[in-house]
Amino acid sequence: MRFNPKARLDRSRVKDTGRGGGGGGGGLGGGGVRLPIPVGKGGIGGLVVIVLLVVLAQCTGLDLLGGGGSGGSGGANRLSNLTDRYAECETGADANDSQDCARLAIENSITGYWQGAYGELSGYDGGRARGFQPIDSLYTFTGSVDTGCGSASSAVGPFYCPADESIYLDTTFFDDVLERQLGGPDGGFVEFYVLAHEYGHHISNLIGSMGLVTSQETGPQSQGVRLERQADCFAGMWAAHAEQTEDVDGNVLIEDITDEDIELAIDAAEAVGDDRIQEQTQGQATPETWTHGSADQRRYWFDQGYRGRTCDTFAARSVQVP
Template sequence: MEWRGRRGSRNVEDRRRMGAGGAGSIGIVGMLAVLAFGYFFGVDISPLVGQMDSGSTQTGELSEADQQYGEFSSVVLADTEEVWGQILPEQAGRDYTVPTLVLFRGAVQSACGGASAAMGPFYCPGDQRLYLDTQFFDVMSQRMNAGGDFAAAYVIAHEVGHHVQNQLGILGEVTKMRQRASEADSNALSVLTELQADCFAGIWAREASEQFGSVQEGDLEEAQNAARAVGDDVIQSSAGRTPMPDSFTHGSAEQRQEWLMRGFRTGQLDQCNSFGEAGL
């Protein structure tokens, strides 16, 4: 992916110099809250990697790798701003309000409560912010066999996909439905939410290729590999567990790859209606 030397977004809040201490103590209640929240909106990697060694006691200057991760994330966010700033008015008849990307280390506080890095990246509709511990990119590469710039870009684009869902009123409706649903039905609704966000990430990938020429040979394969790596069945299997479809909250590897590619092939919001295809 060609990203160096390109425009970055101004909507990035870097809290990584604060360490986990700057996030405040999460506590037992906060941890339970983020486990429930993050498992819906984020990429729950805790069964696979346990507690990430986030270097939470480190403060001060960022390493060169940290700085590159920050610059990279800023460029990807800028691309999503341009893409969705065009697509949402054209295809949905509404303006796009840009989100803020918060980079953190170890733990963080949001309008949705406290979060641990082990929960993976997540989106908080309460403050319209994406939260990312950039060490997750290392986890993807070293522990999930899903390295590469475009794999990392897919992760950001997926969380932006949740922001698009929030802009369209989808997240609010799903939350209401889940409050009335059984555990199995609630999990199924969560899966549909995640698959649609994957589809929206595919739309971004298509537009990034056409508008910016930033997609290189092999990039799409990296994104597909990342989608596979965060499938519930792959994560459960990698943790030594038997995959249990009723417990899936993000979708299988096959589903996640399928919906990512649907967005990439069509570039259309109406082709990402995972809820409609499920009869909802």
């Protein structure tokens, strides 16, 4: 993958909170509802365990996150702890030389794509859609972070918080967890797929799909799995058009995405399938407990988006692989 050296980067939404981030790490996953895959040991599931907890809290009225959804002091902590990690990320040339700047460029690309493509999703929502707006921020951190959804540790993995409409990413996750613990692939585009997946949850939030998760049902056809499959499908949509996204001056941001890049994305999606994680952590897959879907489901729905097919997983009769 190569960025256009002349492209200008927008740093306004990408921020770093440094080590600790002002939070402890025990505030997520507490309360009265437990997911079938524990947080911290394979519990990254589809990389967004927190999303299901937040949705369930919104639907049931339970305070699952030990801090509510209003943000509280978390926002102040995040803003006061910001580092200058991205200060030198100005152009596509910087993105070619630095993974940090590449991450920023990818956020720009995903935002630019959805600014143009969001209108194509009319009809997904049953009348609940809001107009497009970018994520509030992409926060990188190390160790732990305060969010609008409570405190999170790096054990949770990358996630989207609908309460503050931000994505959170401990950048050590890819080497320490995805590659070493789960046997996932290593490569720059793996992280970019993850960001596109989490941004997909933001799109699901805007169009109203996230609000359709109204129960704690599990299994391959459950509402939570449908939400996850929609995020993978949206990630595929962006990947198919990433070479056409532009900076504020109309310069193309990404010059080249290879077939190998796309295969890395799919391999990463498969590595965090519920069946793969369960086979590693408990020796066998138990589909009735799935909250994020199988490796095959993840590959199939990413490919659906990549090929320009519908991502309306909640309207689909089945999200199983045909």
